[in-house]
Amino acid sequence: MDRRAEQVISLQGVSRTFRTPGGLVLALRRVSLSVSRGEAVALTGPSGSGKSTLLHLVAGLDRPTTGSITVLGTALDSSTDRALTAFRGQRLGIVLQDxxxxxxxxxxxxxVIARLPWGRRRQLQVRARDLLVAVGLETRMDFPPARLSGGERQRVGLARALLGDPEVLLADEPTGNLDGGATDDLLALLDRLRQERNLTLMIVTHDAAVAAAADRRLRLVDGSLDVEPGRDLGGAVRTRVLE
Ligand SMILES: Nc1ncnc2c1ncn2[C@@H]1O[C@H](COP(=O)(O)OP(=O)(O)O)[C@@H](O)[C@H]1O
Ligand SMILES: [Mg+2]
Structure with a gap:
């Protein structure tokens, strides 16, 4: 099989620079990487290393300063904002930090509400209930966000991201506010979705258990990609920063 046909996320020489009153911030520096269908990749690195910036770019929520990004065969740089919004809604699941x-x-x-443009309310409600049970919120479904803990709100965000049966799930610290038991449950859910639907995962995480559960770990340091020392040399060949 042509391996390129199986790549669902591909970044070529992606940089993102922010102009701030204090000067230019090089949030990402020439990052190249690819992720295959069904693969789970953990994105790690210190605070400020560019993890969220990278995730936002892959989600089409932001555009690179230079370089190109292709997700599920769609070249994000040549897509209009409107096309990107539709693409996100139909094919991606996104869990942001907030x-x-x-x-x-x-x-x-x-x-349910985010998916109303793409489904019938009744059917969405049935599936949303199943997902809320799956993330351990069966007793919280009728609570407003103000009565949920940070971890519970995160799990609502995950259920919302999964409701459209996305092909790719992009998640920024999805277990950041969860205890060990809830993290294990969430990992089990994601594992099941991978088995059942060949879901591709890119997860930003500080959590060693989440990183260990991934097929591959990519580490950002100062906006540059490196691979966790001593691990995944196969991945290292594909993900070296191009200089
Ligand atoms: N919208 C923005 N404007 C200016 N600087 C930003 C913006 N977003 C991120 N940055 C800067 O880019 C760098 C990487 O940020 P981020 O991707 O949020 O890191 P991480 O998620 O790894 O903690 C940081 O120095 C951050 O301050
Ligand atoms: Mg972040």
Missing amino acids: SHLLPGLTALENV
Whole structure:
């Protein structure tokens, strides 16, 4: 099989520079990497190393300063903002660090509402309930976000991201506010989705258990990609920073 046909995420020489009053911030420096369908990649690195910036670029929520990104065969750089919005809604699941739940709605309504353009409310509700049970929130479905803990809000965000049966799940610290038991449950859920649907995962994490569960670990340091020393030499060949 042509291995390129199986690549669902591909970055070529991606840099992202931010202009700030204090000067230019080089958040990402010429990052190249690829992720195959069904693969789970953990993105690690110190705070400020560019992890969220990279995830936002892959999600099409931001655009690189230089370089190109292709996700599921779509060249993000040549897509309009409108096309990117539709692409995200139909094919990606995105869990950001702040889950941005709507305060006036219950957990269940928050999961359903984002998908209303693409489904019938009743069917979405049935599936949303299943997902909320799967993330351990069966007793919290009718609570507004203000009555949920940080970890519970994160899990609502995950259920919302999974409701559209995405091919790729992009998650920024999805276990950041969870205890060990809840993290294990979440990892088990993601593992099941990978088995059942060949879901591709890119997860930003500080959690050693989450990183260990991934097929491959990519580490960012000062915006440059490195591979965890002593691990995954196969991945290292594909993910070296191009100079
Ligand atoms: N919108 C922005 N404007 C200016 N600087 C930013 C912006 N977003 C991120 N940065 C800077 O880019 C660097 C990488 O940030 P980020 O990707 O959030 O790191 P991480 O997620 O690894 O903690 C940091 O120095 C951060 O301050
Ligand atoms: Mg971050």
